[in-house]
Amino acid sequence: MSISWLGEGVTTKGVTERRFDVERGSRMIPGLLWTPETEPAKALVLLGHGGGGDKRQGYILAFARRLVRHHGFAAAAIDGPVHGDRRDPAAGEITADEFLNAWREDPTITDEMVADWRRVLDVLQEPAVLGTTPVGWWGISMGTILGLPVVAAEPRISVAVLGLAGIVGPTKQRLAADAASLRIPVLFLAQWDDEIFRRDRVFELFGAIGSSDKRFHANPGLHQDVPAEEFLASERFLARTLAPR
Amino acid sequence: MSISWLGEGVTTKGVTERRFDVERGSRMIPGLLWTPETEPAKALVLLGHGGGGDKRQGYILAFARRLVRHHGFAAAAIDGPVHGDRRDPAAGEITADEFLNAWREDPTITDEMVADWRRVLDVLQEPAVLGTTPVGWWGISMGTILGLPVVAAEPRISVAVLGLAGIVGPTKQRLAADAASLRIPVLFLAQWDDEIFRRDRVFELFGAIGSSDKRFHANPGLHQDVPAEEFLASERFLARTLAPR
Numbered sequence: 355m356s357i358s359w360l361g362e363g364v365t366t367k368g369v370t371e372r373r374f375d376v377e378r379g380s381r382m383i384p385g386l387l388w389t390p391e392t393e394p395a396k397a398l399v400l401l402g403h404g405g406g407g408d409k410r411q412g413y414i415l416a417f418a419r420r421l422v423r424h425h426g427f428a429a430a431a432i433d434g435p436v437h438g439d440r441r442d443p444a445a446g447e448i449t450a451d452e453f454l455n456a457w458r459e460d461p462t463i464t465d466e467m468v469a470d471w472r473r474v475l476d477v478l479q480e481p482a483v484l485g486t487t488p489v490g491w492w493g494i495s496m497g498t499i500l501g502l503p504v505v506a507a508e509p510r511i512s513v514a515v516l517g518l519a520g521i522v523g524p525t526k527q528r529l530a531a532d533a534a535s536l537r538i539p540v541l542f543l544a545q546w547d548d549e550i551f552r553r554d555r556v557f558e559l560f561g562a563i564g565s566s567d568k569r570f571h572a573n574p575g576l577h578q579d580v581p582a583e584e585f586l587a588s589e590r591f592l593a594r595t596l597a598p599r
Numbered sequence: 600m601s602i603s604w605l606g607e608g609v610t611t612k613g614v615t616e617r618r619f620d621v622e623r624g625s626r627m628i629p630g631l632l633w634t635p636e637t638e639p640a641k642a643l644v645l646l647g648h649g650g651g652g653d654k655r656q657g658y659i660l661a662f663a664r665r666l667v668r669h670h671g672f673a674a675a676a677i678d679g680p681v682h683g684d685r686r687d688p689a690a691g692e693i694t695a696d697e698f699l700n701a702w703r704e705d706p707t708i709t710d711e712m713v714a715d716w717r718r719v720l721d722v723l724q725e726p727a728v729l730g731t732t733p734v735g736w737w738g739i740s741m742g743t744i745l746g747l748p749v750v751a752a753e754p755r756i757s758v759a760v761l762g763l764a765g766i767v768g769p770t771k772q773r774l775a776a777d778a779a780s781l782r783i784p785v786l787f788l789a790q791w792d793d794e795i796f797r798r799d800r801v802f803e804l805f806g807a808i809g810s811s812d813k814r815f816h817a818n819p820g821l822h823q824d825v826p827a828e829e830f831l832a833s834e835r836f837l838a839r840t841l842a843p844r
Binding site for chain 2: 583
């Protein structure tokens with residue numbers, strides 16, 4: 355069996371949430387799938403969570419539910435490396451800094467996450483799960499650092515929301531090259547007063563994206579302060595490509 | 600009579616367009632007013648056109664009509680200095696460069712435009728015209744260079760769309776100070792590859808705006824290439840403040 359469902363699905367206000375594990379070789383990939391309660395999903399949005407968070411952190415959960423309720427989409431999230439259920443419970447929560455250090459020590463984390471996501475997408479597209487639908491990506495901060503390479507590698511992804519990241523870290527050149535290779539519509543989010551990524555590095559990453567159909571939305575505030583209006587903008591932007599009228 | 604109507608209003612698809620002149624001392628201010636055909640306007644949006652354009656250039660006309668048709672707002676535009684009906688017809692059309700030169704030679708152009716707009720707003724708010732409604736500003740490029748000072752000077756303006764301009768020109772310090780004085784919601788538009796305003800100067804102007812409720816939307820392309828989606832974003836943004844649900 356390529357996917358294992360853990361426990362019963364829970365349905366709240368028309369959104370069914372199911373916990374799954376997907377195997378890839380010796381790796382177990384823990385994830386969550388949100389689907390409309392009564393109808394087949396029109397599209398699937400893959401959600402890359404932030405450093406120090408996990409597959410069920412507040413904004414991921416809230417955004418997944420909106421995609422299901424407002425658009426009839428499915429949404430899926432998996433835990434990042436050394437995050438969530440991939441972390442020794444005794445080790446406690448990981449901080450964003452700890453993740454960045456782990457990544458600097460082991461840049462293959464990027465390749466592993468790309469392979470994990472592609473494997474999960476294969477499985478979610480099986481007829482017994484969602485079947486084949488249009489696919490989008492939403493991931494900011496670590497969801498861009500580790501997610502932009504997923505978007506670049508995966509031809510099934512036809513639209514992406516990225517941002518809150520610059521060209522930094524051990525895979526800098528790869529990030530720039532992956533950005534340059536993109537040809538799909540991109541919405542890029544930034545926080546004007548980001549204390550984690552320098553503004554000019556963030557501009558540089560947006561500038562590097564090869565898509566002609568891209569836009570940059572910046573708001574005042576620190577890294578964590580992405581306002582509700584950008585989640586609304588994300589929703590509209592994804593829907594425009596994934597479910598055009 | 601404080602306002603003179605020139606000719607008959609013309610109504611197309613529910614939008615009535617009327618040409619007016621307003622006197623201010625010895626100055627005659629030529630303008631256009633768009634209103635809903637059958638109902639009182641819920642709000643008024645003042646439209647500052649771009650350098651080398653005029654009160655009826657393509658995007659002003661199209662945007663005015665959208666505000667009327669989609670939101671029941673009124674919209675008004677006046678000709679900028681040495682633009683449109685304020686220009687000797689024998690002199691032909693003005694270019695953006697010619698305007699910038701004229702402005703460098705005579706920075707009081709800014710004060711005159713501020714006074715013109717405030718006078719026009721007084722007149723449009725008379726009970727026999729629109730009466731008192733919420734008021735917004737939309738103006739990019741010259742519509743920001745000459746319009747941001749209008750927004751800063753005019754307490755009746757409660758929301759503004761600005762952009763496509765940097766802290767430049769003979770009134771640089773005033774522009775920066777006016778920006779810093781703003782406290783109303785602002786949507787700021789920019790073109791990533793703007794050939795007229797350097798990107799860092801544009802960032803600087805956005806950064807200088809004192810409002811905490813502000814956002815920056817940039818798109819690829821040259822100065823003239825503002826995409827349709829930013830007119831849609833402008834519309835939604837103005838409506839959120841001027842006609843909240």
